[in-house]
Amino acid sequence: xxxxxxxxxxxxxxxxxxxxxxxxxxxxxxxxxxxxxxxxxxxxxxxxxxxxxxxxxxxxxxxxxxxxxxxxxxxxxxxxxxxxxxxxxxxxxxxxxxxxxxxxxxxxxxxxxxxxxxxxxxxxxxxxxxxxxxxxxxxxxxxxxxxxxxxxxxxxxxxxxxxxxxxxxxxxxxxxxxxxxxxxxxxxxxxxxxxxxxxxxxxxxxxxxxxxxxxxxxxxxxxxxxxxxxxxxxxxxxxxxxxxxxxxxxxxxx
Amino acid sequence: xxxxxxxxxxxxxxxxxxxxxxxxxxxxxxxxxxxxxxxxxxxxxxxxxxxxxxxxxxxxxxxxxxxxxxxxxxxxxxx
Numbered sequence: 001x002x003x004x005x006x007x008x009x010x011x012x013x014x015x016x017x018x019x020x021x022x023x024x025x026x027x028x029x030x031x032x033x034x035x036x037x038x039x040x041x042x043x044x045x046x047x048x049x050x051x052x053x054x055x056x057x058x059x060x061x062x063x064x065x066x067x068x069x070x071x072x073x074x075x076x077x078x079x080x081x082x083x084x085x086x087x088x089x090x091x092x093x094x095x096x097x098x099x100x101x102x103x104x105x106x107x108x109x110x111x112x113x114x115x116x117x118x119x120x121x122x123x124x125x126x127x128x129x130x131x132x133x134x135x136x137x138x139x140x141x142x143x144x145x146x147x148x149x150x151x152x153x154x155x156x157x158x159x160x161x162x163x164x165x166x167x168x169x170x171x172x173x174x175x176x177x178x179x180x181x182x183x184x185x186x187x188x189x190x191x192x193x194x195x196x197x198x199x200x201x202x203x204x205x206x207x208x209x210x211x212x213x214x215x216x217x218x219x220x221x222x223x224x225x226x227x228x229x230x231x232x233x234x235x236x237x238x239x240x241x242x243x244x245x246x247x248x249x250x251x252x253x254x
Numbered sequence: 255x256x257x258x259x260x261x262x263x264x265x266x267x268x269x270x271x272x273x274x275x276x277x278x279x280x281x282x283x284x285x286x287x288x289x290x291x292x293x294x295x296x297x298x299x300x301x302x303x304x305x306x307x308x309x310x311x312x313x314x315x316x317x318x319x320x321x322x323x324x325x326x327x328x329x330x331x332x333x
Binding site (some may be wrong): 055 | 269270271272289290291292295296297298299304306307322323324325326327328329330
């Protein structure tokens with residue numbers, strides 16, 4: 001069972017709640033994904049449409065909400081969003097995101113580390129979203145991060161794990177859970193992450209923008225299970241030479 | 255009489271970036287009711303400081319108060 005900061009999770013598929021065409025589709029997709037950890041963002045309430053509340057569509061008993069700091073451009077904005085999330089939702093869990101460049105949405109390592117230090121001191125359970133930088137992952141772990149969330153590729157690109165080499169090092173070195181986040185565009189990408197030994201993956205765009213988000217959510221759920229099963233089963237090593245899998249004896253009659 | 259004027263004149267506040275007029279003596283709790291908002295699962299920032307939920311009733315909005323009313327929306331890494 002996956003354990004983060006003393007809390008156990010049966011499902012290793014974390015799901016984001018953005019970009020869905022409707023609340024009804026989102027709800028059905030989250031059920032199909034069978035996720036427990038679900039991310040949400042924080043924004044100003046639209047005073048012209050105050051009834052439009054995502055939390056009214058989601059079962060708070062069933063899902064564990066992980067607020068993110070999406071939109072934060074520096075540590076100070078991230079800390080402000082974190083405290084608002086805690087005030088709004090009563091949770092001290094946080095997916096820390098600091099993305100100063102809207103073009104790439106790549107996370108700022110310096111501001112992320114600084115915000116992690118501050119938020120851990122303030123009692124938050126911090127899961128920072130990072131570039132796939134093994135040294136940074138260690139620094140964040142030392143700073144008290146409860147997990148690290150390296151990207152496969154930039155957010156929303158559906159490019160898969162372009163950072164494979166670095167993610168492998170992060171997984172090898174980390175003492176905290178590693179959640180591969182961002183860029184996982186197909187179930188095969190999720191399988192790959194899980195086979196590599198990632199503890200979980202976070203998927204949003206690939207499910208939300210699929211022609212049938214509910215079926216895609218189910219496909220990702222199966223992929224995550226298959227990848228984890230394969231990792232635990234132990235993959236055979238790769239070889240550059242062929243090796244027959246049928247017996248080499250008993251061919252004398254040919 | 256200045257005190258009487260102050261009681262009659264509406265108070266201008268800035269709520270989620272927009273100027274609004276509220277009656278003098280309006281509390282944060284009163285404003286939320288007027289806006290049709292449930293205080294559960296939302297956060298209020300008043301003049302840059304988070305206001306604890308138990309203080310909504312006792313906090314009166316002064317002229318020029320800057321309020322941010324925030325809540326959860328759908329989001330992954332990118333929303």
